Amino acid sequence: MARTTLRDVAAAAGVSVSTASRALAGNPAISPGTRERVRACAEQLNYRPNAQARALRSSRTNIIGLTVPSLVNPFFAGMAHAIQQEADRHGLSTIISSTSEDPARLSTSLEVLTSQQVDGLIAVPYNGTEQAFTRVPMPTVLVDRELPTAGLPTVATDPAPGITAAVDHLLDNGHRRIGYLSGPVTTSTGVRRLAAFEEACDSRGVRERSIHHGGFDHSIGFAGTLELLDRGVEAIIAGDTMMSIGALEACHAQRIALGRDLALIGFDDNATMRLQAAPVSVIDQDVAEMGRRALHLLLDLMSGHSPPEPITIPTTLIIRPSSDFTRRR
């Protein structure tokens, strides 16, 4: 069966295409009775507006939806802030929903934002949630975490440059026993960062590596750090913001002097990493740039442009005293 067009709806309702279009857009120039009749016909014919029609509709709510995995993770707070600031510059308001790092909540979050008829959506997905996105009718962009089979435009970072530079830096400082706090395999970032660490170690012949398979929570970073210290590591790379904070908590609790007793490299830059007696080296993602690029991708989609290529931003290593043992030699 051919796809229902706006022309079919107009014919069924006995109005012009232009009137049908304005009726569906909620234009007050069209009488309430006609608006209701056109809507009823559209519903009956199972009419689904195309990208252009959706773009038209976007002039109606001027609100975009954002679903993030956490409100208390400073990385996602920074991302939400960046997206909101950029949306604001384009006259769009932003409403935010959080999944509290529970993959099962992504469906609910997407349903809530869909029911709110936002003009477009930016989401941080989990692995295996492709199905939930098939029910989202508005233009959607993924950010931070990837979901290749969903076929959605994505802004992500490449962990390899930052992680490889981190391993090289630790080796330059004479460390051979390197520990890694890994994120969960339920996320593309968890999987890809671990692979980047393994590959960097393999290509440099680092055999004495220890991996703690964790999750994106500070308590996991805390416990994982204690475990890696028990295994005798000389250096630790943390695989995300929250585990980096947990690693710092463990070092403070154990009175470990960073840059002397242990080399620590965190993931993502924030005030807690910088404001230390030995400020903490980090693998940085430029979260503000990620947010801006994601918003621009969404604007493109909302204007009816065809989905662009995925954007991948390289990570970089910021070296600070927590991992720089050359200072004391």
Next chain:
Amino acid sequence: MARTTLRDVAAAAGVSVSTASRALAGNPAISPGTRERVRACAEQLNYRPNAQARALRSSRTNIIGLTVPSLVNPFFAGMAHAIQQEADRHGLSTIISSTSEDPARLSTSLEVLTSQQVDGLIAVPYNGTEQAFTRVPMPTVLVDRELPTAGLPTVATDPAPGITAAVDHLLDNGHRRIGYLSGPVTTSTGVRRLAAFEEACDSRGVRERSIHHGGFDHSIGFAGTLELLDRGVEAIIAGDTMMSIGALEACHAQRIALGRDLALIGFDDNATMRLQAAPVSVIDQDVAEMGRRALHLLLDLMSGHSPPEPITIPTTLIIRPSSDFTRRR
């Protein structure tokens, strides 16, 4: 003129009260034409549903709205998280909007959440924004900041107990020259905390006090701390989370050893305050409890109960090495 009732709307539309009620609730058992007619009559008669009708409607979206002043301020991130967790326990989803500490944006934020037909609203207001709340048709609770003339149920904290204990603690440690980083007068918290500091100093005869009139941003806390140090203070109390972080930034930049060169007491507890060589004393607000109480107030309102009394939670002082000079004597 008497308030328009549902009965008036039903009479105007020529339907029963029950049909009018279901029509306004969007019940599909009522034909689209009748629904549209009843809605048009309700609009014409300026009909505003009462609390019970709103409560009925709440069973429809099951979404509450939250507007906060900032996404990157850990205090409000913690509040949003607490409210969302508690809402989730009651089967409600939460959507969040931020005003980026710009009082002018509160109207937009409230309009966005109102247009989304949330069942209820929790807001952090600014002084002078009463007018914006008169246009909000759904049950509304204020949290953190007060707006007495708006007549809305409010959950706030009393800054006096924590600030008075902080001044006493600094005096016990031999400090007479006390600096205070004050929040802006555009917020009730900025005004009330400054008044509590002044009163504590007055009643204890502290004359050598210095006040920096600031704002809720870390860069202001940074600049204010340098200024207070120039004025020769021995101790600093910061009036909010962001200025506390800024004060820490200034101390790190100036290589000031807390608990030895300067006594610092921050506002609100978070990882950055705890994870210091000399962990930072704080005036704590129990943000999780504030969030839970605000959500419970909103649930009461949404069930049609009459607005309860304002809730005021006392602040407490948590003493840590940053202000505890007794250790080195």
